[in-house]
Amino acid sequence: GQQVMQIPQYQHVQEGEDFTTYCNSSTTLSNIQWYKQRPGGHPVFLIQLVKSGEVKKQKRLTFQFGEAKKNSSLHITATQTTDVGTYFCVRYNFNKFYFGSGTKLNVKP
Amino acid sequence: NAGVTQTPKFRILKIGQSMTLQCAQDMNHNYMYWYRQDPGMGLKLIYYSVGAGITDKGEVPNGYNVSRSTTEDFPLRLELAAPSQTSVYFCASTSRDTQYFGPGTRLTVL
Numbered sequence: 001g002q003q004v005m006q007i008p009q010y011q012h013v014q015e016g017e018d019f020t021t022y023c024n025s026s027t028t029l030s031n032i033q034w035y036k037q038r039p040g041g042h043p044v045f046l047i048q049l050v051k052s053g054e055v056k057k058q059k060r061l062t063f064q065f066g067e068a069k070k071n072s073s074l075h076i077t078a079t080q081t082t083d084v085g086t087y088f089c090v091r092y093n094f095n096k097f098y099f100g101s102g103t104k105l106n107v108k109p
Numbered sequence: 110n111a112g113v114t115q116t117p118k119f120r121i122l123k124i125g126q127s128m129t130l131q132c133a134q135d136m137n138h139n140y141m142y143w144y145r146q147d148p149g150m151g152l153k154l155i156y157y158s159v160g161a162g163i164t165d166k167g168e169v170p171n172g173y174n175v176s177r178s179t180t181e182d183f184p185l186r187l188e189l190a191a192p193s194q195t196s197v198y199f200c201a202s203t204s205r206d207t208q209y210f211g212p213g214t215r216l217t218v219l
Contacts, residue, residue, distance in 0.1 A: 099151035
């Protein structure tokens with residue numbers, strides 16, 4: 001189908017530890033997007049990846065798109081309490097956006 | 110710019126009641142979307158619109174209707190509310206593949 005699968009569902013880390021969430025698709029993706037939703041808030045766009053093997057960085061966040069364009073990952077180095085929230089990968093296809101189920105990150109100070 | 114605005118913020122409905130969730134954007138975006146988000150889940154697309162006068166179904170359209178008479182407004186109508194429609198509803202508009210979300214409407218149907 002059109003859905004993307006995300007693992008893990010939850011992740012609890014100590015502040016300063018690293019965090020990674022993975023997104024997998026059974027079909028080749030034309031692109032993958034990542035959004036962050038703070039508790040009680042709305043999703044906020046982080047980044048879009050379109051090229052095979054693409055790697056993009058935003059400060060402590062590193063986004064990767066797999067060589068086969070069937071998976072993606074988001075890695076956060078040295079988490080901070082401000083990183084708390086749910087991270088969604090999203091595929092965009094023919095004017096429609098399909099959200100993964102998300103990874104909920106909790107950071108203990 | 111206010112971005113994407115949604116009203117109301119909260120609403121409690123009785124089974125069988127009707128209501129309209131309002132969504133407006135002032136960014137002159139052609140594409141607009143309605144999603145629902147159940148607890149602990151991702152967002153599911155209900156309806157979307159690629160411009161005034163054009164709407165299309167998403168993944169979960171049953172029980173909902175939309176209209177798009179202007180570029181700015183994209184209301185979502187619930188005709189006969191059911192408990193299964195208890196959810197948080199987000200409206201979004203899109204520019205260059207980036208979605209901008211409103212703050213959401215938390216709806217409870219009892």
